[in-house]
Amino acid sequence: MMHTEPEVFGAISHPARRRMLDLLVDGDRPVNEIAENFEMSRPAVSQHLRVLLGAGLVTEQRHGRERRYRLVPEQLEPVRDWIAHYERFWDDNFTRLRRHLEKGDKR
């Protein structure tokens, strides 16, 4: 299954979906247990889960009449990789200094 990077960025752009992933950090959960944490209707939750599924950020396991969702954290790697490119600009003083010296004053 191929997941394009943009799909992941889109999937995490909604606060509810980020909270869903946060919930799944503590373990797999069935839909109703996830839905308890949100004001929206259960179908709305299902739809958010489909987006996460589409981005490969979660998988589904059927257990009887339940469907448990499981986090697939590796799929966040493109986000981490992209962000990593910027981190040095705010939390690495040596790099900032080096950059300053290399490029001259940009002001």
Added chain:
Amino acid sequence: MMHTEPEVFGAISHPARRRMLDLLVDGDRPVNEIAENFEMSRPAVSQHLRVLLGAGLVTEQRHGRERRYRLVPEQLEPVRDWIAHYERFWDDNFTRLRRHLEKGDKR
């Protein structure tokens, strides 16, 4: 100026806006120079820049009739912080082991 975290996630959800930030890593740039790199019309570029501005990810400097945009990488920190919460699940075997021992098998 207050910027809500969700605004940042939304801002970076569009590939064009991520590429714009990537361009600004190498230094401040006027709009036309940014626009050269995209197929879309210049107004469309302006509108993307407004989104980035709204999220606090860039600032504007007027230089004569030009407006140079400058990256404000610290604003990406909420994204980094959120992502950091997940990194250990794919690239830190010790943490994974520790977690496993602490919490017991969740399967």
Added chain:
DNA sequence: TTGACAGGTAAGCATCTCCTTACGCATTAT
């Protein structure tokens, strides 16, 4: 087998997003 429960799909609607073209307004060049 009948009912309750888990949870997905359908349909409809409001709103947002992203793009376009047309235009306006400064600033610089002639």
Added chain:
DNA sequence: ATAATGCGTAAGGAGATGCTTACCTGTCAA
């Protein structure tokens, strides 16, 4: 002063998003 340049805003339209209610299917329990 006039024209050209840089770049924003306005308006409008196509399609995506995000929500809702109504409905359907599959599983478990009585």
